[in-house]
Amino acid sequence: MQAMEKQAYDTFRDTMRRIAVDKVEPHAAEVDRTKQPPVKAYAGLRDAGIPSLGFPEEYGGQGGDLFSQVIAVEEVARVCATSGLSLLTGWAALDPLVRFGSPQLIRQIVPSVAAGEKIAGWCLTEPQGGSDLAALKTRAVKDGDHWVINGNKRFITNATWAEWYLVLARTGEKEYGIFMVHRDDPGISFGKLENKMGLRGSPTADVIFDDCRIPADRAIGDTTRGYEYMGVSLTISRPLISAQALGIAQGALDEAVKYTRDRKQFGQSVSRFQMVRGMIAEMAVKVESSRSLLYRAVEAIEADPVQGRTLASMAKMLCSDTAMSVATDAVQLHGGYGYLEDYPVERMMRDAKITQIYEGTNQIQRLIIAKSVYAD
Ligand SMILES: Cc1cc2nc3c(=O)[nH]c(=O)nc-3n(C[C@H](O)[C@H](O)[C@H](O)COP(=O)(O)OP(=O)(O)OC[C@H]3O[C@@H](n4cnc5c(N)ncnc54)[C@H](O)[C@@H]3O)c2cc1C
Structure with a gap:
């Protein structure tokens, strides 16, 4: 890292520490005790413009610089790991969309998440296993100008809180696609909230797809390369x-x-x-x-x-x-x-x-x- 750059990141860390101490830390114990999503802490981060750090400028972000995201998550998690997870999940969940999705689909989803108005989650793990990702059973089948998704995703962070879900599904014998599903799409439902050892404020639940129909343009990039x-x-x-x-x-x-x-x-x-x-x-x-x-x-x-x-x-x-x-x-x-x-x-x-x-x-x-x- 260049000296100038380092100074800028140090200044950013100081700012992030102040925001985390003022807006996040006061709610950390309560979020853990009540097992409620860190809504107040997230609102504080949103008011400071932090969710936009992870996204490109043309979609309402501040550039998507990974170093800044890492520093922001470090400082938030220093006082509240649950809030740190809420912040980073939006960036992680939408990374495949930003990287490989069509500009229209990115424009439809990213600006509201970057503004901190909407929450996102990503759905990879399934009941039969998370480590062996390639063995997933959730299937997406093309039907005219729609995709129809069937399957069960497990342990999904921000389930029930998020509006947009990024879903990895099988589209062929050894082929996988990635799809964006909205909370209001027909055929999506949620399991019970899990009772966890830690990160208690972060909602974790199954996301279930039962003949969930989504428009064909919600697929990300090539549906065989997910x-x-x-x-x-x-x-x-x-x-x-x-x-x-x-x-x-x-x-x-x-x-x-x-x-x-x-x-x-x-x-x-x-x-x-x-x-x-x-x-x-x-x-x-x-x-x-x-x-x-x-x-x-x-x-x-x-x-x-x-x-x-x-x-x-x-x-x-x-x-x-x-x-x-x-x-x-x-x-x-x-x-x-x-x-x-x-x-x-x-x-x-x-x-x-x-x-x-x-x-x-x-x-x-x-x-x-x-x-x-x-x-x-
Ligand atoms: C709070 C929480 C939040 C989560 N959030 C999300 C989310 O937002 N989205 C999502 O998709 N998933 C999420 N997950 C799922 C998480 O990523 C998986 O639980 C994790 O990948 C492990 O998968 P598994 O639980 O099926 O364990 P398994 O894969 O069944 O593993 C069981 C044990 O076997 C070991 N093991 C497995 N394979 C091997 C191997 N080849 N060699 C050596 N050891 C092996 C594992 O390391 C582990 O110790 C979340 C989980 C939790 C608990």
């Missing part, structure tokens, strides 16, 4: 999930530093004890090394998403493992109080776990990395 398109977009979404994980880790570290400075045992601040200092040092190293790898991945992806694929997997694996480990240590450093809902580290530890599971589990990331290392 799997290939998705491979590119997952290389973009993984850094965003990495940023969410990194934000959680940074938030947990900050809380641990604050608490251990204030807490006194044996007549002094526990931050003076060598073992505590050793833990804080290791947590800080994990956070900084994760950040370095993530930014290196972003640079590579900005240059060429296909070439950046392995680094995206490395960043996803490292940042999410860091989130889990740092959040767990932050709870430890709070002693018994870390186990109570009264301190944010309890929520952070629950929120961290999913980052090792979704957007490709960390076992799947290891497979991708090893395949690249062996070049096989």
Whole structure:
């Protein structure tokens, strides 16, 4: 990164931190406790123009620069991982549309999501499995000037909250298409909201397609190349999930530093004890090394998403493992109080776990990395 660019990103981070602390953090505990979508936090982000960061200018966005998106997600997730997910899901979900869709379809959908007025979700996973994406059963069949979709998508973030859903469906024996489905289309319905360990405010549910008819022009690009398109977009979404994980880790570290400075045992601040200092040092190293790898991945992806694929997997694996480990240590450093809902580290530890599971589990990331290392 050039010095000038770095300064601009540092300034942007300061702005994002202020927005996150003022508009998002005050609602974080409530969103977790009530299991309601982070509507107030999202409105704050919308008023600050943040959802538009991820989209091209001609469609109402600010340019779609991945570095800015990563910084924004990091700062939001530092105080509320659920709100971080709400922010990044719109960018990830619509990436295949922006990259491969027709200008008319992009114009129909993107500006309202960029303005923060409408929410989007993406539907890949199915009940029989998420890791083996190619085994999906949801099918789209052309019928005159419509497509008819049948199938069941599982664990869909923003289900019931979103207006637009991007859906990967089988169009042939080994062919897949991507389609945009609207909440009001005939034949779409939703399962019950899942009760989750973490990210409790983020709605997660099945999205069910039962003879769901959509106009033919809602298909994205070539309806036999959806799997290939998705491979590119997952290389973009993984850094965003990495940023969410990194934000959680940074938030947990900050809380641990604050608490251990204030807490006194044996007549002094526990931050003076060598073992505590050793833990804080290791947590800080994990956070900084994760950040370095993530930014290196972003640079590579900005240059060429296909070439950046392995680094995206490395960043996803490292940042999410860091989130889990740092959040767990932050709870430890709070002693018994870390186990109570009264301190944010309890929520952070629950929120961290999913980052090792979704957007490709960390076992799947290891497979991708090893395949690249062996070049096989
Ligand atoms: C809160 C939440 C939000 C989500 N949001 C979305 C969303 O918005 N859209 C969406 O499409 N999906 C979403 N998902 C789904 C998520 O991406 C999947 O759960 C994930 O990809 C794993 O799929 P699975 O649950 O079917 O596990 P499985 O694929 O059944 O895996 C089970 C276990 O086997 C391991 N495993 C599988 N294959 C291999 C292999 N070849 N080698 C080694 N180990 C392997 C896995 O790593 C895992 O540990 C979400 C999930 C959750 C919980």
